[in-house]
Amino acid sequence: MKAQAIIAQVKQLAKAERFDFMTDMDSQKLKLFVKLSERHSIELHIPFKQFEQMLPQLRAAIVALRELHVSGIRFKIVSRRALPWRQSWVSHKSL
Numbered sequence: 001m002k003a004q005a006i007i008a009q010v011k012q013l014a015k016a017e018r019f020d021f022m023t024d025m026d027s028q029k030l031k032l033f034v035k036l037s038e039r040h041s042i043e044l045h046i047p048f049k050q051f052e053q054m055l056p057q058l059r060a061a062i063v064a065l066r067e068l069h070v071s072g073i074r075f076k077i078v079s080r081r082a083l084p085w086r087q088s089w090v091s092h093k094s095l
Helices: 002-017 048-070
Strands: 021-025 029-035 041-047
Touching: 002 021, 002 029, 002 048, 029 048, 041 048
Parallel strands: none
Antiparallel strands: 021 029, 029 041
């Protein structure tokens, strides 16, 4: 039932902001795929337990990500395992 409520909100948002999307879900979350271009999309995870807190932020996130993509900035969220292991972080505290 929460998934249907989330999808209803996403449909309203998609109509207002003019974006294409598709969804998938598991027992914990709804996966929202937002089309950024013909070749690119972003996958957003919306946990069912937190959807009421996350929905107000969803519009701003989608708008910002689409604007970044249009401007030519490409992005990817990676896990710790995907980081180059020979590199070390530059700490802002050390600057």
